[in-house]
Amino acid sequence: MKNMRIGIIGAGLGGLSAAARLAHAGFDVTLYEQQASPGGKAHSLSVDGYRFDTGPSLVTMPFVIRALFEDVGERMEDYLTLHPLDMLCEYYYPDGTRLRAYADPDHFAAEIEAVTTGTEAQLKRYLDYCRRIYSLTADVFLFRSIHEWRSLFRLSALTTLLRLSSIDALRPMRAAVDSFFTDPKLRQLFSRYATYNGSDPFRAPATLNIIAHVEYSLGAMYSDGGMVSLPRAVARLAAAKGARIVTGAHVERIALDGRTVTGLTVDGAFVPFDRVLSNADVKYTYERLLGDTSAGSSRRQRASEPSSSALVFYWGLRRTTPFGIHSILFSPQYEREFEQLFAGKRCPDDPTVYVYISSKFSPGDAPAGCENLFVMINAPHDAGQDWDAEIHRMRPVILSRIREAAGVDIEADIVVERTMTPKDIERATGSSFGSIYGIASNTKFSAFLREPNRSRTYRGLYFCGGSAHPGGGIPLVMLSGKIAADLIQQHA
Numbered sequence: 001m002k003n004m005r006i007g008i009i010g011a012g013l014g015g016l017s018a019a020a021r022l023a024h025a026g027f028d029v030t031l032y033e034q035q036a037s038p039g040g041k042a043h044s045l046s047v048d049g050y051r052f053d054t055g056p057s058l059v060t061m062p063f064v065i066r067a068l069f070e071d072v073g074e075r076m077e078d079y080l081t082l083h084p085l086d087m088l089c090e091y092y093y094p095d096g097t098r099l100r101a102y103a104d105p106d107h108f109a110a111e112i113e114a115v116t117t118g119t120e121a122q123l124k125r126y127l128d129y130c131r132r133i134y135s136l137t138a139d140v141f142l143f144r145s146i147h148e149w150r151s152l153f154r155l156s157a158l159t160t161l162l163r164l165s166s167i168d169a170l171r172p173m174r175a176a177v178d179s180f181f182t183d184p185k186l187r188q189l190f191s192r193y194a195t196y197n198g199s200d201p202f203r204a205p206a207t208l209n210i211i212a213h214v215e216y217s218l219g220a221m222y223s224d225g226g227m228v229s230l231p232r233a234v235a236r237l238a239a240a241k242g243a244r245i246v247t248g249a250h251v252e253r254i255a256l257d258g259r260t261v262t263g264l265t266v267d268g269a270f271v272p273f274d275r276v277l278s279n280a281d282v283k284y285t286y287e288r289l290l291g292d293t294s295a296g297s298s299r300r301q302r303a304s305e306p307s308s309s310a311l312v313f314y315w316g317l318r319r320t321t322p323f324g325i326h327s328i329l330f331s332p333q334y335e336r337e338f339e340q341l342f343a344g345k346r347c348p349d350d351p352t353v354y355v356y357i358s359s360k361f362s363p364g365d366a367p368a369g370c371e372n373l374f375v376m377i378n379a380p381h382d383a384g385q386d387w388d389a390e391i392h393r394m395r396p397v398i399l400s401r402i403r404e405a406a407g408v409d410i411e412a413d414i415v416v417e418r419t420m421t422p423k424d425i426e427r428a429t430g431s432s433f434g435s436i437y438g439i440a441s442n443t444k445f446s447a448f449l450r451e452p453n454r455s456r457t458y459r460g461l462y463f464c465g466g467s468a469h470p471g472g473g474i475p476l477v478m479l480s481g482k483i484a485a486d487l488i489q490q491h492a
C-alpha cells in the first residue's frame, strides 16, 4: 500500500479532505487543481481593500471538521479557529417583522413567542421531530456509503431504508413544517432549510427537516479569517501529511486500460496512478475526462434534476449597515419563488435575499468604517439563460428589498462590485449547469441517484464532492472525502 499512487482531481473540500486522510494512511498522493489556489467553491476574492468569501458563508456540523484533524493525528486548533454563532441569522419579513434566530434554544423560543404567534412548545416539538429523523438517517445516509453491500447489510441500515414513513420521506418538507407551526412566518423560516442543498421545500421529502436539527442543535460556526481559511487549513493539513498539491494543473483525461484506470493526463503529460479519485463534478468526469456519455451513472445524472444555483453580488460599501453577519430578507411569495426557480428556470421576480458580511467578525475584510456585502439570491441552474440580463433585472429588485428591510439605501455607496452567476460557477469549478449542490433532493429517491463513491463502471475510479454521495454542502463533501478514502483503503 505504501507505494500505491493515488491521483486526485480537484482541491475542493472533498478532494482536500480525502488527500489528508489518504496521505496519512501511507498512500502516495498527488492532487491536481486547475485554479491557482485550493478551495473550489469556497474561494476568496480581494478587490481594492475588500475581501469576499465567494461561496459558502456558514459552517455546520463542525464535528465533521474536527474529526478530520483528529483522525490524522492533529489538533484542529493548530490549523483553524472556529467560533460558534450566538445568533444564527436575522430574518426580515415583508411586513417589517424582524426575528432573531438565536443559537440558544430558550432564547430563540422566547424570541418566537415575542415576535410571532408561535410557541415554545411548537418549537420544541418540531426540533425533537428533526432530531429523531436525524438519529434514524444520519448514520445510513450521511456517514457511510449507501451503495456498498458491506454497509447496507447492517440491520439498522436496512431497517431505515425500508421504513420510509418513519423518516418522513412520503410527504413534502413544507407539509411537515405546516403540521408543527400555524404562524406563516415560522412556516417560511423552517422551510428555508431545503435551500441548504439546493432543493424546493414544497417538493423535497420532509426528511430534509434534519437540516434544522443540524443548524439549531449541532451548532453553526464562523471561521477566523473568513470561510476561505477552512480549505486553506485542510490544504496545509494534507501537505503536512505528505500529499503533493499541484495548483494551476488541469487534468485533461483519465487514462484507461480497458475499464481499468491507469493514470491521468495533466496538461498534456501522462502521469501513472493506481487509483484516481475525482472531486470534479460526476457528469463532467464521465463526459469530459472519460469521454463516456453512456455509462449508467452518467445517464442517471443527466436524468436527475440539478440543484438550484446562486446569483451573487459582492458589494464593497463605503459605509456600514444595520445588518448582522447573516441576514435573510424573505420574499412575500415563497411558493412562487420555487416555482420560478425550478419550473420557470428564472430568477424569482421577488426573491428572498441573503446578506452575509464577514467584516462584522473579520474587520480586516473591509476598510475602516466600510463593509463587504455578499448578497445572494437563489437562481436556477444554468439552462442557457442570458445572465447579464438577469443581473440587470435583479440588481434593482435586491437593492429595493434591502432598502425596505433595513431602511438603508446603499446603492450610491457601492464602491466595489463583482458578480457571480451559475455560468461563472460552472466555468470556475466544473459544476454541471453551475448547480451548487450537485443534484436536488426534490424526490424521495434523490439520495439514491447520487453517484456512488466507488465507480461501478471503471475499476480504480472513486468520487467525492457535492455531486457524489452524500451530497453538497461543506460537511457533506468532507464526509464524501472520508467515505471515498475509506473505500480506497478497503479495496487497496
Ligand SMILES: Cc1cc2nc3c(=O)[nH]c(=O)nc-3n(C[C@H](O)[C@H](O)[C@H](O)COP(=O)(O)OP(=O)(O)OC[C@H]3O[C@@H](n4cnc5c(N)ncnc54)[C@H](O)[C@@H]3O)c2cc1C
Pocket: 009, 010, 011, 012, 013, 014, 015, 032, 033, 034, 035, 038, 039, 040, 041, 042, 054, 055, 056, 057, 058, 059, 060, 249, 250, 251, 252, 279, 280, 281, 310, 312, 376, 425, 428, 429, 430, 431, 436, 437, 464, 465, 466, 467, 472, 473, 474, 475, 477
Ligand atoms: C454561492 C455559494 C454559497 C454556498 N453556501 C454554502 C454554505 O453557506 N454552507 C455550506 O456548507 N455550503 C455552501 N455552499 C456549498 C459548498 O461550497 C460546496 O458544497 C463545497 O464547497 C463543494 O466542495 P466539493 O468538494 O464538491 O468541490 P468543489 O468546490 O466543487 O471543487 C471542485 C474542484 O475541482 C477542480 N477541478 C474540476 N475539474 C478539474 C480538472 N479537470 N482539473 C483540475 N481541477 C479540476 C475545480 O477547479 C474545483 O476547485 C455554497 C456554494 C456556493 C457556490
